[in-house]
Amino acid sequence: DMHPTLWEISRPGARGVFPPSVSGSTDFGVPEVSMRDSPPCLPELSELEVVRHFTNLSHLSRGVDTHFIPLGSCTMKYNPKVSDKVASLPGFSDLHPRTDPEGMEGLLEAMGTLSDLLKSLLGMDAVTLAPAAGAHGELTGILIARKYFESRGETSRKVILVPDSAHGTNPASASMGGMVVRSITSKPSGHIDTAALEKALSSETAMVMITAPSTLGLFEEELSEVVRLVHKAGALVYMDGANMNAFLGVLKPGDLGFDIVHINTHKTLATPHGGGGPGSGPVGVKSHLAPFLPTPVIVKMNHVYSFANPEDSSSIGPVRSFLGSTGVLLRALSYVLLLGREGLPRVALYALLNANYLKKKLDGVLPGEGPGLCAHEFVLSAKPLAAFGVHAGDLAKGLLDAGYYAPTIHFPLIVPEALMIEPTECESKSMLDAFAEDFSRIVEKAALHPSEILSAPLRTPVSRPDEVLAARDPVLKDPTVSSGNLRKD
Amino acid sequence: DMHPTLWEISRPGARGVFPPSVSGSTDFGVPEVSMRDSPPCLPELSELEVVRHFTNLSHLSRGVDTHFIPLGSCTMKYNPKVSDKVASLPGFSDLHPRTDPEGMEGLLEAMGTLSDLLKSLLGMDAVTLAPAAGAHGELTGILIARKYFESRGETSRKVILVPDSAHGTNPASASMGGMVVRSITSKPSGHIDTAALEKALSSETAMVMITAPSTLGLFEEELSEVVRLVHKAGALVYMDGANMNAFLGVLKPGDLGFDIVHINTHKTLATPHGGGGPGSGPVGVKSHLAPFLPTPVIVKMNHVYSFANPEDSSSIGPVRSFLGSTGVLLRALSYVLLLGREGLPRVALYALLNANYLKKKLDGVLPGEGPGLCAHEFVLSAKPLAAFGVHAGDLAKGLLDAGYYAPTIHFPLIVPEALMIEPTECESKSMLDAFAEDFSRIVEKAALHPSEILSAPLRTPVSRPDEVLAARDPVLKDPTVSSGNLRKD
């Protein structure tokens, strides 16, 4: 069974760590009506109990540090420990974000240097480091596009075209940015249907959002034609750079004609994702879009970086507080500086090597998308196993028992029973060989003894939690803790 | 099965971390005959592989941070994280031990402060921080005694009397110090047999080594008489302070008449033991023994600490390199400063509370030593279970399955089938209640279904490794790695 919660082991009156001491009167002139009438119901535990609780719970989670995580499109590569060290240097970690610019020269240089490096790697003219995650970068990109067209008086351009193979964040971001989303059906091959796209383009089209390489792990055959058509229609082309690991150092999105691109530092630049976040989603744009970047903007004058927060600019405004997730961005900078011009192209080359090798090893095990070379990931379909009552999710559970995390399942939506596998450049041939062998064995077993796979996982602390029960009358907090919502008045 | 070793996963040619780069010629004028002819056979792995290896192996070990460790006489209390932080401050961790004294003022103040605090807590006149562990402190104490008697011309005093209930380190240390060891049989109650001791005392007796509280967790009833007799015989009394947690802040060994005492910082002062070490074994002495302390000595003049390494002193000489295990001692200092005069006596009081409470809860489950109050630990005997073929070690295995570390077993040697249990002050009543319940259940099961206990542990990665096989033709290193002993000439 699971560990008890913090409140289940809480003992009223127990104390953990003492903050700097306070003594004397605690009447500070705040009227009773504005004071809390009972303390928050925090757990009461000794320091040791807290340490044990979290240490033992950590054993019940798998990270890159413990397991191979072949989650497609998530690029779970090694997160260098040296980058953590850099971010924790007191000069960075104890820096107040509202320090006068004279007091944050070092941080500004770091952020300015990262911007410059990303400009080069993305082939773009300007970069913002503000967005807190990839999806946040998308929203930023949408707002930039919107502001751009407003500045040109083309206020009717409100339509964003999104291929149906795109990440769900693309349409969601477009919608959040107040745009109208139109989905474009992909070709049976998974590629963009250029003809359909051309037909959809109009004077109302603001932008087309393209994931490159595609969510099938394929490079769009007709990308240059697509870009030409969109530009011809007066619209912009956006690249969802979630899969940028496939291009890093070997292909610059700007060279392909993209106007805007975002990347996810926790994917491409090896910053740790911490179980769901933090992330960071820098956005690069071509020069015609630079004036619209969010504030604050880092500027370089006479080799010195500073930041500007111009009130009267054409900027879309700030998209978050302060300069950005600098603790994450320092890790991204560390990664780029460590690899340098020699190492960066190797990332993409070996990501491609690993994906193509594993794809080859799994050839014939399950049908895959795209017959030739893939990019950094590939998609298999578990559809043939449906006849045995086994689905993609069941194979995933089998892989958990075999000592891996699972691939991304049921995505992209256009592939039935999809399993999206991304090995990254950081996994060794031995690991890929072992995975291929285990994967093949599981698929084989699924056909011969489906009940065994359906009963997986057996080696995990829980198995197949009831998600329907969870969603029916959701329990979102420890029921032993009272609801705080007293609604006094 | 166990994880593969580093060499089993090694892949020749793989690289991990790169040291600062070296380029150009590598002929530095050392003749071929003095150069290594093949590189050491280190594992060849990526950084991620190394991180995974050690992270996953860590899951196969239990520490205080994960489990209750009731190991008697080992005092496995909480190791404060703040102490780790203090030791890792760059001003300490990057300090070269041979820095000129002007460049190590801060460290000297820290060590001097700790010495002063220990003097007070031990009730002794002088302290050395040099010994690297408790046993090392014992050896230091023996050498001090030896030198003391030499300085008095009493060179025939070579006999050290050690009760048979003492830690094995006591006789071993005495022997290493070139002394002759005589064992004194304890009374059936486990206490020192004062009469027998008196009989053993002679003009050849250098010292009597007493563990206080005793290894049975009892305070020697006749301690003051013992001390009087030993001193009367012209010998010294040594206190093995491994169990000092029972006295901390409530009783000063110096007040009891001891001439020399060592403590173990990883027991009493909460420094982490790291799976077997590091430790640190400060030794306190009364003023007549101060001249014999090992070098270097920290001295305080005009409120400033410095250290002396007098060549012509009466010192026993250095017992290790440099000043001491300062990284450990800084943690010990942090602990003492955190607790202060208010917190320190609470340590002993609550250590006694926990031990007596648990003893009471286990009353009647197995026979215990000493009917009344115990000190910080207590000893049970599993002898009644021998009839069912179950031994102390089997109960220990049952406790492993129940989610604990095991008590110390088969020690002290004077109690058959001993289980020595020390809860420390850091475990909560809830933990002790749970432990008592599990312990009682296991003992009950041992009588009713002995085979179940004999098959324990079942929930661990391995069970009952064959120690005889291990010792028969020992495999002390990975057989896949060649012996390096080429004996060329």
Add this chain to the structure above:
Amino acid sequence: MADFIPHTPSETREMLKEIGVDRLEDLLAPYPKDHVLPDLSDIPSGLTESSLIRRMQEMASRNKAGGSVPIFRGAGAYDHFIPQAVSPLVSRGEFLTAYTPYQPEVSQGLLQVIFEYQTTMANLYGMDLSNASVYDGATALAEACLVAHRQEGRSKILISEGVDPDIAKVVKTYVEGVGCSLNPIPLVSGKTRLQDVIAHLDDQTACFVGAIPTFWGTVEDFSGFADALHQNGSLLIFHANPHSLAVLRTPGSWGADLATGEGQPLGIPLSGGGPYLGILTAARPFMRKIPGRLVGKTLDREGRTAYVLTLQAREQHIRREKANSNICSNETLLSIQALVTLSLLGPEGFREAALGSMKNARKLRSRLLSIPGVSAVWEETPFFHEFILEMPMESRELSRLVLSEGFLSGLPLAGYPSPGGKNRMLWCATEMRTEEEIENLGRTIEKVLARHGGRKS
């Protein structure tokens, strides 16, 4: 000098052979030939670990950061006590390098921790529930306003001038995109008047946003706000500093529908501005309307307690353009950090830290007011741990001078709308400040003013 690629040359060769190509570069065949392997000469050569540390340490040394510089500035980011046990726990690889817990069987630790975080935040804010976090406080508030907008399609958002003006700008960026307007409600002596809110209510009013405490440090009485808003079919939203909720009345008990906050004060390092923690809590009726991940408790097929991501039907990967938000990554690691911090402090320690902040802020205020030419702005309005003073010098210049003496002063309010002003500063003292630091700051300001003539500019 590192690329974290494990392959040996012979492995690479074998793998290429298996794929059926000769060289690594052949794998780039699907990419446009014109553009592959571009010039990277503007990117420097790779550094070794030790060179990297040297270089970054050099940059770090040019920041005036806490530790070497006592911080008397808050304004949305605070120098609070972070127990030393936090970092070793949060930086454990199992948490640090995990992905979103899609596979619950191998993510129970993470899921339980998030569930515990949700429990803590719901209780701290006095609300029924909390999500698993959003990016930061500003985006949390923006998302809450969007929830209010979507609720009835209303587009008018009333926002107290007590809300951090920089956060209001972020909200503006977000809500203008979907056609909403932001309407400021003025602050009078540091307080939002109910009558001013009522005067702005109409059938397009989606919500009112109040601050606990205000950006300017004041603590308000929001009695009657909930009734007035709810009668109008509008929502009540608070943006609250979670540290203050150790002692101040909760959004929930004021009758809030949604409440947000910046979680940085809960054990998260200042870190130059991020990553921080967006707290988003809600009353039960908004459970299916709020964005972000939610972890729920359930049973597995053996009847064992288990935790899972739940109500995913709200999320972007299922609902796409109809999703409640585009949020995907959140700030889970920071939520763990806040949870560990609060678990270590417990209710009493947490309360003591807040009271320590209040006490130190008052000591600071007295000391600064003892300096000739320094005057209070609001004499009577209750405050938490921040307050505005009129200084006898242009505030940005004073800040620079004080910083060069080794103290981060209050925030210069030159350029801010009222109650900001050229010579005004927003001062803060947390429980971390000592008597000695306050006294040294006072003397430093006296010295600076004496040297520079304390000129009113």
Add this chain to the structure above:
Amino acid sequence: MADFIPHTPSETREMLKEIGVDRLEDLLAPYPKDHVLPDLSDIPSGLTESSLIRRMQEMASRNKAGGSVPIFRGAGAYDHFIPQAVSPLVSRGEFLTAYTPYQPEVSQGLLQVIFEYQTTMANLYGMDLSNASVYDGATALAEACLVAHRQEGRSKILISEGVDPDIAKVVKTYVEGVGCSLNPIPLVSGKTRLQDVIAHLDDQTACFVGAIPTFWGTVEDFSGFADALHQNGSLLIFHANPHSLAVLRTPGSWGADLATGEGQPLGIPLSGGGPYLGILTAARPFMRKIPGRLVGKTLDREGRTAYVLTLQAREQHIRREKANSNICSNETLLSIQALVTLSLLGPEGFREAALGSMKNARKLRSRLLSIPGVSAVWEETPFFHEFILEMPMESRELSRLVLSEGFLSGLPLAGYPSPGGKNRMLWCATEMRTEEEIENLGRTIEKVLARHGGRKS
């Protein structure tokens, strides 16, 4: 302000009741009434975590430590590269807070790591086996000499003057206790001559101890030593710097019976002198004679690979006064640290680090010799990464002056026997030193000498 005691007042009361006493102090009944609860007024009040950090940070700031001070001193402790991945792994609570692995079933991780450490050290020293560590290099050598003494009961230990004189003192402390004598073999031009060893051999000679490299930095040719000693029934022992063994010939290949070393150079912080790592390796015949823990590989009752503490019959807790040594605690955590470091570096990285040290030492030597008045002591003797120079000033004074300029110079050899001397210094450069640091040091010395007249004293 902390005591890490989890009890609530009511729990304490319940527990006292269960025991049958009224007050905590009643538990002290077995202790002598006269002495319990002594006066502790000379011990200060407890500090909070943040006060402690402040206080210790203040002390730390008064140390001239690496990072802020480039280190050109070795003499037994070295500023080498420590990969950043080491600390997060070694400081994991499961390793850090574990006890000696008495219960193998719940200690397999630790036991396997120690087994891997033993493998690494045995191979690095070219020996058949290694124990699990002893306290430090000095005590490792002392223990090795005691093994030699116990072997045949011989009491004469020959020790090269190439061995660190401070380590020789520790050996003296140890061996004099059991009646052995330490007999120095002189160093001629930095080398121990076989003829001098042979001249000292007699039927009481237990062993000869040589150094790789010598304390003074030189690298010797020990051809013929093993034969000469073994023919006399004496053992050959080497004390070797493990960092140097990346490139220098191993003790094993010189025919050593036992070999020891200080493990600090293998990824262990300088830390003001400890905790360090005592390496003790041996040829197979000495397996049951050496002190310290040994981990062996075996099978469990299901036939699974398992690791256990083995050959415990040698140890103090079984053999008591007849044990091989009194050692109980060792330096396991530090041995893990060394193992992780070497695993990350691999053979190539380890070799590069050693070559980097050699290269930098030569650059340093050239730069220093370019300063007028500085001269070499041994022109021709090969050296590893340390060397002696004659400086134009009293060495302790020069060291102080250079330190006040922000550099830790070579070790002043004033007070040391020959090849030490008043104006001599033992210089070291590891792979961590940069060209810039070497040049800046050179200029600083030039400045100091100019200012102080470079007087020969």
